[in-house]
Amino acid sequence: MTTTSRATTTPNLDSAIVQKLQESLRGDVVQPGHSEYDSARTIYNAMIDKRPAVIVRCAGVSDVIHAVNFARENDLILSIKGGGHNVSGSSLCDGGIVIDLSQMKSVRVDPKRQTARVEGGATWRDMDHATHAFGLATPAGIIGTTGVAGLTLGGGFGHLSRHYGLSCDNLLSADVVTADGRLVTASKDENPDLFWALRGGGGNFGVVTSFEFQLHPVDTVYGGPIFYPIEETEKLLRFYRDYMRQAPDEMSAFFSFHQGPPAPFIPEHLHFVPMVAIVTCYSGALEDGEEAIRPLRAAATPAVDLAGPIPYPALNGMFDDLFSPGLYHYWKADFVPELKDEAIAVHTEYGPQIPSLHSTMHLYPQTGAIQRVGKDESAYSYRDMEYVHNVVAVDMEEANMPRNMTWMREYWDALHPHSAAGTYVNFMMEDEGQDRVKATYRDNYDRLTQIKKTWDPDNLFKSNQNIRPKA
Numbered sequence: 001m002t003t004t005s006r007a008t009t010t011p012n013l014d015s016a017i018v019q020k021l022q023e024s025l026r027g028d029v030v031q032p033g034h035s036e037y038d039s040a041r042t043i044y045n046a047m048i049d050k051r052p053a054v055i056v057r058c059a060g061v062s063d064v065i066h067a068v069n070f071a072r073e074n075d076l077i078l079s080i081k082g083g084g085h086n087v088s089g090s091s092l093c094d095g096g097i098v099i100d101l102s103q104m105k106s107v108r109v110d111p112k113r114q115t116a117r118v119e120g121g122a123t124w125r126d127m128d129h130a131t132h133a134f135g136l137a138t139p140a141g142i143i144g145t146t147g148v149a150g151l152t153l154g155g156g157f158g159h160l161s162r163h164y165g166l167s168c169d170n171l172l173s174a175d176v177v178t179a180d181g182r183l184v185t186a187s188k189d190e191n192p193d194l195f196w197a198l199r200g201g202g203g204n205f206g207v208v209t210s211f212e213f214q215l216h217p218v219d220t221v222y223g224g225p226i227f228y229p230i231e232e233t234e235k236l237l238r239f240y241r242d243y244m245r246q247a248p249d250e251m252s253a254f255f256s257f258h259q260g261p262p263a264p265f266i267p268e269h270l271h272f273v274p275m276v277a278i279v280t281c282y283s284g285a286l287e288d289g290e291e292a293i294r295p296l297r298a299a300a301t302p303a304v305d306l307a308g309p310i311p312y313p314a315l316n317g318m319f320d321d322l323f324s325p326g327l328y329h330y331w332k333a334d335f336v337p338e339l340k341d342e343a344i345a346v347h348t349e350y351g352p353q354i355p356s357l358h359s360t361m362h363l364y365p366q367t368g369a370i371q372r373v374g375k376d377e378s379a380y381s382y383r384d385m386e387y388v389h390n391v392v393a394v395d396m397e398e399a400n401m402p403r404n405m406t407w408m409r410e411y412w413d414a415l416h417p418h419s420a421a422g423t424y425v426n427f428m429m430e431d432e433g434q435d436r437v438k439a440t441y442r443d444n445y446d447r448l449t450q451i452k453k454t455w456d457p458d459n460l461f462k463s464n465q466n467i468r469p470k471a
């Protein structure tokens with residue numbers, strides 16, 4: 001099995017130099033031997049076991065500047081940890097320096113302008129909590145513990161994206177510490193090339209210390225999962241495809257396979273039983289939600305129907321306990337131009353075979369407001385897709401991963417011929433290769449390499465799905 005455990009050697013960093021770094025910081029430095037070293041190098045995906053030489057737990061922008069300068073001057077590999085959720089493990093590095101932003105989590109909401117300023121280590125749970133007090137939100141991912149930073153920089157979609165676009169479409173500006181240790185602001189008026197690249201180009205261009213987002217009136221929504229018997233898979237997928245093609249933008253629903261979680265709201269006879277789950281969110285007028293979801297309820301008889309009025313942050317945190325940190329993950333995803341009958345046949349074959357409580361397949365809609373931004377208006381190129389499918393092998397026990405990964409690989413191999421060449425950058429694993437990165441950015445790749453050359457000519461920021469500086 002592939003794990004990301006690598007060499008454990010660390011470069012000979014002169015302790016006096018590290019001491020000097022520590023003295024320049026308000027945050028702290030954690031190195032091997034420190035009592036918190038192991039917890040500081042533990043991230044969401046338990047498959048990742050990397051041993052950085054230095055972890056800088058930054059307390060603010062000036063710490064980030066010192067850490068970037070330190071990495072460059074000492075020729076160290078550098079990685080950036082926002083929420084630490086990326087399953088590829090790119091937020092950590094072996095033998096280098098980690099810029100850990102997990103202590104920079106503040107969110108400041110401006111209710112008048114309906115904007116929020118969020119620090120680079122905040123999670124969507126932090127963000128949702130702060131904005132919900134004002135009946136506001138911006139498109140996020142579907143798990144509250146995911147970092148705002150990594151998700152937004154790679155694009156970012158979730159329950160609100162058909163209505164309000166990708167997370168990166170709602171970015172108004174970003175403060176960025178660049179490879180040469182400067183702090184710059186990127187927006188449509190200031191450093192517009194950098195702003196273009198940040199919206200989908202990942203962590204390639206600098207350390208984003210804060211993001212400014214546009215918010216929208218989102219308070220209590222009508223949504224939640226509806227579970228159906230697995231035997232209804234094919235019928236439901238065909239229905240779901242047609243339903244989503246005519247659904248208003250306010251309606252989001254992703255299709256998935258899950259074993260019934262052993263939770264009090266699931267009848268005991270359905271625990272660990274494979275089911276279809278369609279996870280709904282209607283973010284228009286609350287009184288219209290029931291009617292919008294009615295066709296899904298009528299498409300087949302639900303086994304468990306949990307959809308109803310729910311505060312948006314509660315919907316966004318509903319799966320946090322199921323997908324808690326410390327599970328073993330390996331994912332494979334693709335963009336899907338249109339959901340073809342052939343792909344429905346593949347889902348119908350493999351979906352019912354989900355091998356664990358946590359392994360799953362999610363089919364996320366990419367339509368509505370996402371498609372109203374042009375392919376070249378930001379780095380995020382795949383604006384003409386109907387879905388992203390993501391087949392994930394997840395288990396509590398490492399020993400069970402081979403079984404989960406066999407299912408995942410066979411499933412993905414069968415789906416891939418019905419998909420686009422590129423994939424969603426935030427669902428990529430470390431070993432997918434440079435051609436896959438290029439395929440993901442399509443016609444935007446060349447412009448990204450030029451912008452990379454301007455802002456990071458020596459590729460200091462390369463622990464990511466890397467965009468290489470133009471030669």
Ligand SMILES: Cc1cc2nc3c(=O)[nH]c(=O)nc-3n(C[C@H](O)[C@H](O)[C@H](O)COP(=O)(O)OP(=O)(O)OC[C@H]3O[C@@H](n4cnc5c(N)ncnc54)[C@H](O)[C@@H]3O)c2cc1C
Pocket residue numbers: 044079080081082083084085086087089090091092101120121140141142143146147148149150151152153154155156157158202203204206207208209323426427463464465
């Ligand atoms: C359980 C789970 C659910 C998910 N659900 C969704 C979903 O619904 N929608 C969706 O779009 N994605 C989803 N994702 C994927 C998610 O978008 C990525 O994992 C994303 O990278 C997480 O951001 P992070 O800040 O936690 O990442 P980290 O692991 O901290 O960082 C990943 C990379 O992002 C870059 N980065 C992070 N912070 C910064 C920063 N401040 N400045 C510059 N670069 C930075 C770096 O290159 C870093 O290597 C999910 C992931 C998980 C594990």
